[in-house]
Structures are given as structure tokens and as C-alpha cells.
Amino acid sequence: MENCDVKLSIPVGVSACLLGHKVRYDGGHKRSKYCLNVLSECFDLKPFCPEVAIGLTTPREPIRLVGSAEAPRVVGVKDPSLDVTDRLADYADQVSQAEQDLCGYILMQGSPSCGMERVKVYHENGMPNVAGSGVYAARIMKNNPALPVEEDGRLNDAVLRENFITRVFVYYNWQQEVMSEPTLHKVIQFHSRHKYQLMAHSYEGYKQLGKYLADEASKQPLTDVLQKYILDLMTFLSKKADRKSHTNVLMHIMGYLKKEIDSETKQDLLDAIEQYRTNKVHLVVPLSLLKHYLKRHGSDYIKSQAYLDPYPHELGLRNYI
Known part of the structure; x- marks a missing residue:
């Protein structure tokens, strides 16, 4: 470590x-x-x-x-x-x-x-x-x-350790990016950047919070939105992400590269994700390969996703899950 x-x-x-x-x-x-x-x-x-x-x-x-x-x-x-x-x-x-x-x-x-x-x-x-x-x-x-x-x-426990440190960084980012001068726009931007991180922990939470911000948040007092959003987000993030949910997120993110990479590169990525799904390698393996191609070909939106770099890489947390 x-x-x-x-x-x-x-x-x-x-x-x-x-x-x-x-x-x-x-x-x-x-x-x-x-x-x-x-x-x-x-x-x-x-x-x-x-x-x-x-x-x-x-x-x-x-x-x-x-x-x-x-x-x-x-x-x-x-x-x-x-x-x-x-x-x-x-x-x-x-x-x-x-x-x-x-x-x-x-x-x-x-x-x-x-x-x-x-x-x-x-x-x-x-x-x-x-x-x-x-x-x-x-x-x-x-x-x-x-x-x-x-x-x-x-x-x-490697999974619980990664989960806790992920939540600490999300909570810290929330305080820095939103609560310093809160607006609904900042909440929506924050959610946009953390969508795939949330999806890895709770697909239901991903759908619920997205729907809440789209349909209800603008009708409620900002203080209520801030309180509900962060409590719901941290509750959903406390659920342990597993290989199935991480694989789902990796496939979603890979979808942003489909038009930019050739079939051989695509197959290399699919193979790495499959090796992770079947417990042959740790998460860092497909993620590193994915990040390599996102750096070259990814949109600003997908490259800004907190899931890709949720905490300093020196912690090595994804080398163990």
C-alpha cells in the first residue's frame, strides 16, 4: 500500500x-x-x-x-x-x-x-x-x-475499505463544490459528475436521484434539496459495489468509445472487463485500460466522471477489489 x-x-x-x-x-x-x-x-x-x-x-x-x-x-x-x-x-x-x-x-x-x-x-x-x-x-x-x-x-476488508474512502471523498467534494455557495445548478453538476459512481453502488439509487433532480428538485426549497440529496446519495453509496455492478459501469463507460476505437481495441477492452467480472483480475486492470483510451478519445463529460478517479491513485484501493 x-x-x-x-x-x-x-x-x-x-x-x-x-x-x-x-x-x-x-x-x-x-x-x-x-x-x-x-x-x-x-x-x-x-x-x-x-x-x-x-x-x-x-x-x-x-x-x-x-x-x-x-x-x-x-x-x-x-x-x-x-x-x-x-x-x-x-x-x-x-x-x-x-x-x-x-x-x-x-x-x-x-x-x-x-x-x-x-x-x-x-x-x-x-x-x-x-x-x-x-x-x-x-x-x-x-x-x-x-x-x-x-x-x-x-x-x-478491501471492499469495505474502498467503500468508506470513496464516501469520504464524495462527502468532501460535496462540501467543497456545492456547500461553499450552494445552488440547484451546482447540485445538478455534482450529480452529473458522480452518476457512474452512484450506479456502481446502487442502480436504483442512480435512477431515483436522477428522477428527483429532473422532476421535483426545482419545485422545492433549496435547503430541502440539499439535505435530501446528500443524505440519499451517501445512503446509496454505503451499499457495497460488487463485480457485477462495477462491470455494468465499465460497459456503460466503454459505450462512449464505440465509434472512436477499432474492433481489436474494443475486443481487448471487453476481454479485460470479462476477466474482471469472472474474478481473474482486480478492478484496476480493466479500468486502467479504459482510462487509457478515454484520455485519447473520451468526451469531456465522460472524462470528468468521479468514478474514474474517486481518490488519489497512490492509495491503491482498486488493486484489491
Whole structure:
């Protein structure tokens, strides 16, 4: 995995323990090599530890979720009278208000404060109950429903890793290209540039958002359009793209070259796409070939598609999917 040549100023929140900060209940950390060695070169990683922020010491008594998955309390393991639920939720509200520039968030899995999902929830008697989300994480996600959020452990999965980083860059581009001085025209331009990226994740989403912008958006207040569009877009993009959906997009993009390339070149492209579809090569192979011919023969519209270069190539993400 290569590093980015130039550090970008994309602000991304991260659980402080993942950056090597010794803030865990046992005085240790959960240092993430991927966050520190790769993502720190591309993102401005901002560390947060809600337990320390609300005044708990390091080391400290461990805490856990108790009650229901929908509304668990965060209490001490040894001393259940220690209840920090409201303090954690309040701190999440403070972060949401103060850090509105965040374009993503990487959480520590399994944490009763920061776990995104599958966090153990216990009965009052200490027996395991169900699984839920950490209280701080749940409030962060509720306050910022469009924000790309992922857990560190899930970043070990190549598809989930690529999906998360794609969403961070889309969200960052949205803030830069549209929200700096929003207009409906800018939303439509943004959508036009991200159409094939959306298609790779959700063909239904591709159709729905296109229809919404064409038929309804001009009749609604701009603030409503902005809120609906980005939430729907980020929700659709959170669906995992697979070989079938990527193949569909590659074939659509290749359609823009049909009149400009000879039959031999066309067959080379079709062969590369078929090798990808049948799991013989990674996505980078047909995509690199396609981009080579688009550079020579593609229209400005198709060459501007975010799908072709969704993030710095140094990340090498499409070498693994």
C-alpha cells in the first residue's frame, strides 16, 4: 500500500486510541497501522476520546452497555452506580456542533462508547443480552446521518475499505463544490459528475436521484434539496459495489468509445472487463485500460466522471477489489 504524495486537508474524526494515544481503560491503546501509516498521509485525522473528554481517568474502571439495544445505559462493570450515558451523549452533541467540517469518522470497534455496531449489551444481572452501538457513536451518527462512518476492524476488508474512502471523498467534494455557495445548478453538476459512481453502488439509487433532480428538485426549497440529496446519495453509496455492478459501469463507460476505437481495441477492452467480472483480475486492470483510451478519445463529460478517479491513485484501493 503506497502513501499519498501530498497530504490532503480532509478532516476525518478518529478514536484517539487508534492513533496510539494511551487513553483506554487499561492505560493502553489500539494503534492502527493503516490509520497512522496510510490514512494520515491523505487525511487530517482528528483524535477524539469521549471517555477522557467527560472526565474519566486513564486507567479507569471499565464500562459496558446495559439494558436494551435501542437505549442502553453505559455503566461501570464493577460499580453499576457509575452511569456516564448522558455525559457521553452530551459530548457527542458538542463534537457534532463544533466539528461540522468532518468528512468521515473512524471508530473503535466493540467499545461501549465508540463502537459502530455489534457492541455487547448486557442484562442487569451481567448476562449477555443483545448487540447494539456505543452511546457516543450512536449519537454522532444520529446527529450526522450523511457522515461516512466506519470501524477500524472493518477497514481490513478491501471492499469495505474502498467503500468508506470513496464516501469520504464524495462527502468532501460535496462540501467543497456545492456547500461553499450552494445552488440547484451546482447540485445538478455534482450529480452529473458522480452518476457512474452512484450506479456502481446502487442502480436504483442512480435512477431515483436522477428522477428527483429532473422532476421535483426545482419545485422545492433549496435547503430541502440539499439535505435530501446528500443524505440519499451517501445512503446509496454505503451499499457495497460488487463485480457485477462495477462491470455494468465499465460497459456503460466503454459505450462512449464505440465509434472512436477499432474492433481489436474494443475486443481487448471487453476481454479485460470479462476477466474482471469472472474474478481473474482486480478492478484496476480493466479500468486502467479504459482510462487509457478515454484520455485519447473520451468526451469531456465522460472524462470528468468521479468514478474514474474517486481518490488519489497512490492509495491503491482498486488493486484489491
